[in-house]
Amino acid sequence: MLEPRIFKIxxxxxGSENVTAEDADRLCYSxxxxxxxxxxxxxxxxxxxxxxxxxxxxxxAEKIPVFPRGAGSGFxxxxxxxxxxxxxxxTRLDRILRIDTENLVAEVQPGVVTEQFQQAVEKLGxxxxxxxxxxxxxxxxxxxxxxxxxxxxxxxxxxxxxxLGLQVVxxxxxxxxxxxxxxxGVVGYDLTKLMCGSEGTLGIITRITIKLLPLPEAKKxxxxxxxxxxxxxxxxxxxxxxxIIPTTLEFMDAATLECVRQATGLQLPAAAKxxxxxxxxxxxxxxxxxxxxxxxxxxxxxxxxxxxxQTAAESEEIWKVRRSxxxxxxxxxxxxxxxxxxxxxxxxxxxxxxxxAIATRHAIPIVNFGHAGDGNIHVNVMIDRKVPGxxxxxxxxxxxxxxxxxxLGGTMSGEHGVGNTKSPYLPMELDxxxxxxxxxxxxxxxxxxxxNPGKIFLD
Amino acid sequence: xxxHKNLHDLEDQIRQCVKCGACQAHCPVFAEHKREPAVARGxxxxxxxxxxxxxxxxxxxxxxxxxxxxxxSCFDKCPNLVPTDEIVAxxxxxxxxxxxxxxxxxxxGQVVKRPGLMxxxxxxxxxxxxxxxxxxxxxxxxxxxxxxxxxxxxxVLPEIPTQTFRDRHPQFIPGGEGRPTVAFFTGCMxxxxxxQLGDALLKCLKFLDISVYIPPDQGCCGLPSIxxxxxxxxxxxxxxxxxxxxxxxxHTIITACASCNIGMGRHFASLGERQAEIGGRVRDALxxxxxxxxxxxxxxxxxxxxxxxxxxxxxxxxxxxxITKEPRALLRALPGVEFVEMEGADRCCGLGxxxxxxxxxxxxKIGDRKAPGIEKSGAELVATACPGCMMQLQDIxxxxxxxxxxxxxxxxxxxxxxx
Numbered sequence: 001m002l003e004p005r006i007f008k009i010x011x012x013x014x015g016s017e018n019v020t021a022e023d024a025d026r027l028c029y030s031x032x033x034x035x036x037x038x039x040x041x042x043x044x045x046x047x048x049x050x051x052x053x054x055x056x057x058x059x060x061a062e063k064i065p066v067f068p069r070g071a072g073s074g075f076x077x078x079x080x081x082x083x084x085x086x087x088x089x090x091t092r093l094d095r096i097l098r099i100d101t102e103n104l105v106a107e108v109q110p111g112v113v114t115e116q117f118q119q120a121v122e123k124l125g126x127x128x129x130x131x132x133x134x135x136x137x138x139x140x141x142x143x144x145x146x147x148x149x150x151x152x153x154x155x156x157x158x159x160x161x162x163x164l165g166l167q168v169v170x171x172x173x174x175x176x177x178x179x180x181x182x183x184x185g186v187v188g189y190d191l192t193k194l195m196c197g198s199e200g201t202l203g204i205i206t207r208i209t210i211k212l213l214p215l216p217e218a219k220k221x222x223x224x225x226x227x228x229x230x231x232x233x234x235x236x237x238x239x240x241x242x243x244i245i246p247t248t249l250e251f252m253d254a255a256t257l258e259c260v261r262q263a264t265g266l267q268l269p270a271a272a273k274x275x276x277x278x279x280x281x282x283x284x285x286x287x288x289x290x291x292x293x294x295x296x297x298x299x300x301x302x303x304x305x306x307x308x309x310q311t312a313a314e315s316e317e318i319w320k321v322r323r324s325x326x327x328x329x330x331x332x333x334x335x336x337x338x339x340x341x342x343x344x345x346x347x348x349x350x351x352x353x354x355x356x357a358i359a360t361r362h363a364i365p366i367v368n369f370g371h372a373g374d375g376n377i378h379v380n381v382m383i384d385r386k387v388p389g390x391x392x393x394x395x396x397x398x399x400x401x402x403x404x405x406x407x408l409g410g411t412m413s414g415e416h417g418v419g420n421t422k423s424p425y426l427p428m429e430l431d432x433x434x435x436x437x438x439x440x441x442x443x444x445x446x447x448x449x450x451x452n453p454g455k456i457f458l459d
Numbered sequence: 460x461x462x463h464k465n466l467h468d469l470e471d472q473i474r475q476c477v478k479c480g481a482c483q484a485h486c487p488v489f490a491e492h493k494r495e496p497a498v499a500r501g502x503x504x505x506x507x508x509x510x511x512x513x514x515x516x517x518x519x520x521x522x523x524x525x526x527x528x529x530x531x532s533c534f535d536k537c538p539n540l541v542p543t544d545e546i547v548a549x550x551x552x553x554x555x556x557x558x559x560x561x562x563x564x565x566x567x568g569q570v571v572k573r574p575g576l577m578x579x580x581x582x583x584x585x586x587x588x589x590x591x592x593x594x595x596x597x598x599x600x601x602x603x604x605x606x607x608x609x610x611x612x613x614x615v616l617p618e619i620p621t622q623t624f625r626d627r628h629p630q631f632i633p634g635g636e637g638r639p640t641v642a643f644f645t646g647c648m649x650x651x652x653x654x655q656l657g658d659a660l661l662k663c664l665k666f667l668d669i670s671v672y673i674p675p676d677q678g679c680c681g682l683p684s685i686x687x688x689x690x691x692x693x694x695x696x697x698x699x700x701x702x703x704x705x706x707x708x709x710h711t712i713i714t715a716c717a718s719c720n721i722g723m724g725r726h727f728a729s730l731g732e733r734q735a736e737i738g739g740r741v742r743d744a745l746x747x748x749x750x751x752x753x754x755x756x757x758x759x760x761x762x763x764x765x766x767x768x769x770x771x772x773x774x775x776x777x778x779x780x781x782i783t784k785e786p787r788a789l790l791r792a793l794p795g796v797e798f799v800e801m802e803g804a805d806r807c808c809g810l811g812x813x814x815x816x817x818x819x820x821x822x823x824k825i826g827d828r829k830a831p832g833i834e835k836s837g838a839e840l841v842a843t844a845c846p847g848c849m850m851q852l853q854d855i856x857x858x859x860x861x862x863x864x865x866x867x868x869x870x871x872x873x874x875x876x877x878x
Contacts, residue, residue, distance in 0.1 A: 024519050027508055028495035033479045045494075072495070073480035091493045113484070136484035327538040336477070 002041040013054045018045040029087045032072045040081035049206035057173035068200040070142030073134045076419030078199045082454035104212040110141025110205045127215040129156035147197030149415030151248040154373030160196035167207035171446035200452040219281035221315035223307040225272045231302035232274035233349035236372045249373025250277040256369045263328030271304045333382035341405035342414030345375040354404035362397045376414035418456045463690045466549045476503040476541045482533040487807040487825045496523045499533035499543035524550045528811030530775035551688025564687035571679035624654035635668030642672045642710045646719035648846035659873035674703040680722030686812030715744045717774035717845035749785040757792035770801035770838035774845035795875045801836035808851040830859035842868045
């Protein structure tokens with residue numbers, strides 16, 4: 001419970017209509033896409049950086065935890081109020097401040113929804129590539145805080161590769177500017193990069209300066225069906241070895257295809273054991289040539305069938321297959337643990353074999369799909385929580401999946417972040433000295449430990 | 460007997476929500492409020508908490524559940540296909556059961572249950588409409604002269620005819636031999652307020668030699684009472700429609716109103732086995748006309764020199780069933796029409812049954828987002844496939860000071876058919 005005195009201060013800062021401690025609101029800001037539930041004591045909806053600074057100053061003085069939240073669509077619990085306290089929602093800061101077509105730079109507030117920003121710049125012939133699956137509803141502030149990825153990252157890189165500068169409210173309530181709007185800049189520590197992926201533990205992002213690219217002229221989508229997962233994996237290596245970096249290189253394993261087949265009635269040859277969805281973008285002539293080269297490269301690798309989209313509608317049909325995956329997984333089991341490990345792309349086949357062995361060992365279905373082009377595989381451990389023992393099995397399997405990814409030179413999270421769901425496993429990946437180094441930064445910036453506590457690190 | 464599912468019956472569907480938050484991208488109400496209780500994920504969490512007795516059924520719960528258009532956009536795009544519209548409708552019934560119906564819901568119930576009352580009411584309204592309403596310049600609509608409960612003073616309503624559609628026509632209109640027969644579910648708005656839409660449909664069916672049966676005892680589809688949480692009235696209406704459409708051959712049942720289509724289709728079908736059989740035969744008129752080859756036939760007619768620019772608005776209750784191509788195919792085929800796509804064609808008009816009554820200000824905001832798209836399209840007419848959307852769109856256009864008129868696709872098709 002928040003003291004009435006504190007609630008009154010919050011009302012004075014953000015206005016009484018922008019703070020609530022009603023049970024219904026507390027419940028509605030207690031969850032994210034991980035389906036965990038932690039009730040906050042209050043929820044505030046500040047209008048600008050100044051109000052956020054005042055909230056943090058007060059929270060510091062009173063030692064009340066504050067949890068920044070965008071769309072609440074995270075997959076690692078990053079925005080959850082795990083200790084109770086104040087959830088600070090950034091969705092009122094939702095303006096695109098400017099799009100500079102001369103310098104290819106844009107400035108936005110953190111509550112802008114990613115897809116709405118993309119549509120705005122694309123109207124001007126510009127391009128913001130990062131495309132997390134949640135782009136229709138997740139916010140740019142959340143994307144920066146978690147350093148979101150997406151299918152296009154194989155060619156274009158992740159969110160942090162497009163962030164030139166930030167305005168940040170520090171945990172102690174100062175408003176600082178990091179980076180700038182130039183393409184180069186080496187004055188002082190690169191705090192912009194430090195903030196990217198800091199999961200809201202080091203500051204609250206209130207303004208984002210974004211680098212843009214010219215919008216590619218055209219794109220071409222292909223669906224290639226392989227008779228083995230190895231063929232598909234070798235295809236990925238061969239395409240990139242052939243000096244072609246496609247925009248996306250998405251793969252689906254046999255278990256995924258079976259789910260999609262059952263859920264959507266998708267027609268696939270019986271021999272289909274893996275699928276790659278490959279998209280190239282750029283000049284019209286270039287992509288035609290690249291598409292031909294790609295088909296030649298993969299031809300000897302057990303290709304069962306190829307579908308090349310000739311129209312936008314056909315391209316949409318292919319992407320529909322990929323998008324139907326998440327929902328169709330429910331055919332296997334009702335509860336899903338979606339882990340986003342990442343390995344060097346040449347190790348994707350080894351990783352898939354490891355996962356298959358883990359699934360067999362624990363006798364639970366594990367379905368794999370994802371961004372093969374950059375080695376980022378979504379490993380979905382499918383269970384039914386209602387069946388006794390399954391949750392424990394899943395936890396054991398997940399730990400083994402992480403161990404396998406690390407053994408192959410990978411990481412336990414490519415794009416979702418640590419949050420509170422992966423923090424128990426953190427010591428598996430980071431050595432103690434590195435963790436100490438990180439915690440020293442956190443302690444120096446947030447001595448009272450009020451900003452998003454309980455995330456990344458266990459204590 | 461028709462029987463609704465209550466919140467307990469929907470517990471599995473409620474649990475199916477994985478809180479991914481995708482609904483935030485598709486909910487017209489959330490786009491205005493940007494607060495979690497306004498969106499499907501929040502409403503499901505609240506309904507879940509009510510079931511688990513973590514939250515009481517209080518004023519706050521009533522207010523949160525009222526903030527839904529039942530447009531079905533979230534259900535349509537939900538990765539886990541959680542039927543939030545059904546869950547909200549069940550929550551509203553739960554509210555009505557425990558706390559009694561709202562006065563407005565009671566009035567709605569009385570009107571939709573008694574066609575006679577509606578007829579007298581509308582006839583009366585027709586006669587006194589000059590007294591009650593004033594004509595809005597540049598539009599085919601009326602604005603209230605004096606304040607009336609539940610009708611916002613700045614809301615534009617259509618002019619009211621003096622004879623209903625069903626009174627104008629016989630029960631059976633024969634088509635060609637060996638040609639199909641359809642049963643026509645007229646719905647209230649078409650029957651009482653827009654009978655000319657029904658006339659247009661009959662002309663189209665005649666052109667295709669299709670016979671039409673118009674069951675005389677049919678009633679309201681029940682959607683107004685579904686949105687008002689009046690389960691008992693919905694069940695009574697369903698009994699009436701069950702009887703009206705159980706007779707004779709199991710013909711395709713056509714509707715010319717998107718909301719009736721979902722009311723007589725999905726919602727009616729959820730009430731029992733026989734209802735499911737009848738609901739399964741419900742098709743939108745434009746879909747039937749298109750499948751019967753009308754677009755093909757129209758496309759063969761010589762194009763007119765003077766063509767009207769027409770844009771199309773997707774009614775949520777068709778769009779969420781995947782019906783977007785057929786209306787456009789018909790419009791494109793018309794010799795007297797130049798079809799233009801408009802930005803935001805798939806945006807909700809903001810009507811949502813009782814929603815616009817309780818939340819008129821937000822309803823207006825949702826609707827007003829359509830205005831720039833309508834203006835930029837350069838269209839002279841905005842066509843749609845739902846009388847409810849027609850009423851709301853004309854209101855939006857009038858408020859924005861735009862010159863467009865709103866029509867039903869059927870009116871344009873009928874106009875271009877050769878005599």
